[in-house]
Amino acid sequence: MKKGMLSIFAFLLLLTSCKQETPKEAKIISENSAFNQLLKEYNKGKLKLNPISATFAGDNRFNDQFPNTLSDEYQQKTKDFYTVYKAKLTNFKDNSLTEGQQMSKAVLDWDCEMALAQNSFKNDVLLPINQMWTINLTIGQLASGSSAQPFKTVKDYENWLSRLDKYNVWLQFAKKRMQQGIKEGYVLPKSLTKKIIPQFKTLATVHQSSEGILDFSTHLFYSPINNFPDSFSSEEKNKLTANYTAILNDKLVPSFKELHLFLKSDYLNAGLLESGITAVPQGKAYYQHAIKNYTTTNMTADEIHTLGLSEVERILSEMEKVKTEVGFKGSLKDFFNFVRENKELMPYKTPKEILANFNAIHEKMKPQLEKLFGNKPKTPFVVKQTEKFREASASAEYNPGSLDGTRPGVFYTPIPDATKYNVFSDEALFLHEAIPGHHYQISLTQESKVLPDFRKTLWYSAYGEGWALYTENLGKELGLYTDPYQYFGMLGMEMHRAIRLVVDTGIHAKGWSREKAIQYSLENEAEGEASIISEIERYMANPGQALSYKIGQLKIRELRAKSKKHLGEKFDIREFHNQVLETGCIPLALLENKINNWIASVK
Known part of the structure; x- marks a missing residue:
């Protein structure tokens, strides 16, 4: 291309880029920006509502937090949060959003819908502990010092102490909710309770020396003390050791003992003989x-x-x-x-x-x-x-x-x-x-x-x-x-x-x-x-x-076969995998729609 033609082309591009936006275009840009802000606010609010999830994501702003998820206040707060954001989505029409934003809108709507549906049942509140999935096991992972909770600074250690103090509140409340569950018919099968009892027995056990002095050094929740960073001073180590020993001795271990006793007596005795969820109220729904x-x-x-x-x-x-x-x-x-x-x-x-x-x-x-x-x-x-x-x-x-x-x-x-x-x-x-x-x-x-x-x-x-x-x-x-x-x-x-x-x-x-x-x-x-x-x-x-x-x-196998059938020699397995993975987690209907659009664009 000649130099003169290049100059004209560049000038036309400049004119195009400098032309004034129409009112309609300005409105779309404004709505796009407002939608992006909504997504940011939703993410921030959701992490604040779920601080353990934030910690696992590497967001350390809430490392000292542990909400009482079993309280009526927290459950209402959760319901209000998802209700508000589901309603806010109705302010944005799909034709005002980019393709990527339309996907995010659909995903957020699904996220809110599922959270609200879960919130409408009592299962999470009245069945707060099981042998495999619940928060007590997650906290144990964090306590080990080798998971997502950081233990690099004195502040990190203080954050964990604060989180443990709030976790102890949750433990106390869990027993109350399980007692309520017995009255209302929300109880685990006996076979599951039998698997939980040894877990709490381990947490409730503290070794004693021959002189009868309690030794917390082998307790899981003492792990961070056994692995102090070299940069900590003797004074810092002594203070943290005293604080960790105190919270174990005065709060956590007594709570673990109380729950262990409750589980192996009242709760086990009330345990269900049936195996399925339909044995509890609203189980089929x-x-x-x-x-x-x-x-x-x-x-x-x-x-x-x-x-x-x-x-x-x-x-x-x-x-x-x-x-x-x-x-x-x-x-x-x-x-x-x-x-x-x-x-x-x-x-x-x-x-x-x-x-x-x-x-x-x-x-x-x-x-x-x-x-x-x-x-x-x-x-x-x-x-x-x-x-x-x-x-x-x-x-x-x-x-x-x-x-x-x-x-x-x-x-x-x-x-x-x-x-x-x-x-x-x-x-x-x-x-x-x-x-x-x-x-x-x-x-x-x-x-x-x-x-x-x-x-x-x-x-x-x-x-x-x-x-x-x-x-x-x-x-x-x-x-x-x-x-x-x-x-x-x-x-x-x-x-x-x-x-x-x-x-x-x-x-x-x-x-x-x-x-x-x-x-x-x-x-x-x-x-x-x-x-x-x-x-x-x-x-x-x-x-x-x-x-x-x-x-x-x-x-996914169905979508791969469909893509290969429709695209023939144009099918690229690397690009198919990219199409599946680039969206992050989405409902299957949205994934299918995305792959269908990709097939149409390649044919």
């Missing part, structure tokens, strides 16, 4: 809400149960093929027992060896990641053994890094006994919990330069767990599953999620007992009995959550 909340769909329990039965049969046929491949003679159930008990699949003696194996899996697949993913997170990642205090009831899990990337994402794996640790599903487990499962999905969301802050900490299980389960099927594309037992492990984990569709709905909608659910699982998967019992009791404690994995996975 609550379960339908839980299905919608966790799957982000309007599916019914019957539809999900039927889907689960179909998936179980499909995966069983794939398992038969692996059994034949390895030359095993006997039934599939016999093969399950063989895999569970095969000492060759329990090669390790120490937890360190198990953690090293996960890191080796990462190294093995690294060269193939480029073929499937164009975007990779910058947030660091580590593998750790689950803390001892919660290891007995825990399953493998991923804890996100901080929003600023300074705290790494952590893949926790429970190792109660390294010599009995079976490795047959380790490759699939790493894909799911770590890379490219939860670590990629959550870290890329947190690192996004486009998403508003409130969407960086959202969690919709159907999307998040659906993605992680979907990634388990990427093993062969990533150079894994060359060992038939590891491939069987992947099938086993997928079967585990398919079984959840059957037993979760069975327990909570079809009157299944805990024992029937355990037996069904034992007959259709290779998990050990102790693990299966823990899982069934998990579903009992948190109705509907276990449904989200398979529902989300099947939707």
Whole structure:
């Protein structure tokens, strides 16, 4: 292009950029700005309402806070917050918002709707403690000093003391709410209470010296004192040690003892013999809400149960093929027992060896990641053994890094006994919990330069767990599953999620007992009995959550197949994964709409 033409083109661009905005354009810009401000206010308010979530997100403004979430005042405050923001959304018309803002509007509306629905039930208030999911276990993680609560400065230690003081109020109130729950019919099944009792016994136990002097040094909540930063002066250490000892001796341990006594007596005696949530008031309505909340769909329990039965049969046929491949003679159930008990699949003696194996899996697949993913997170990642205090009831899990990337994402794996640790599903487990499962999905969301802050900490299980389960099927594309037992492990984990569709709905909608659910699982998967019992009791404690994995996975697989069919040679797997991941957690209907729009734009 000639120089003169370049000058004219530049001049025209200047004229275009300098032209005055029309009133309509100015109104749109103004509304866009107002909407962005609304999102910022919502995020700030939500973190203030949920300070523990703020701490896990790396927002340290509320590290000394622990609201009494069980109080009527807090419940009303929560209801008012979401009601106000749901109403504010009606002030913004979609045609005044950008495409990204329209997505944020839909997500925020869903977030408010689900929170208000949850708030309308009494379950969170009258069933405040269970063996696996509740705040007492989260606080234990924070207390260990190796989680999200920072312990780098004296102020950090003082913040934690203040938070513990407020947590003690919550503990006292939890007992009152559980007593109220007994009167109103909101009580846990006996089998779950029996799992909580040892947890509180541990927290209530303080070792004594031979002279009868209490020694708090081995107590979980004393961990920060055992790990003072070197920069602290002797005076600071002595003062903090005295304060931590005092709060344990005068408040927390007495509260733990009181709850332990209550749980093993009055609460256990009142415990339900039924396994499902329908045994408590409004249980049927609550379960339908839980299905919608966790799957982000309007599916019914019957539809999900039927889907689960179909998936179980499909995966069983794939398992038969692996059994034949390895030359095993006997039934599939016999093969399950063989895999569970095969000492060759329990090669390790120490937890360190198990953690090293996960890191080796990462190294093995690294060269193939480029073929499937164009975007990779910058947030660091580590593998750790689950803390001892919660290891007995825990399953493998991923804890996100901080929003600023300074705290790494952590893949926790429970190792109660390294010599009995079976490795047959380790490759699939790493894909799911770590890379490219939860670590990629959550870290890329947190690192996004486009998403508003409130969407960086959202969690919709159907999307998040659906993605992680979907990634388990990427093993062969990533150079894994060359060992038939590891491939069987992947099938086993997928079967585990398919079984959840059957037993979760069975327990909570079809009157299944805990024992029937355990037996069904034992007959259709290779998990050990102790693990299966823990899982069934998990579903009992948190109705509907276990449904989200398979529902989300099947939707993402469906969208991948649809994209490949419609785009043909134009289909790019890296771009498909980017399209799925760049939105952060969203309801499945919004994800499907996004992929449909992408297909239309590429064709």
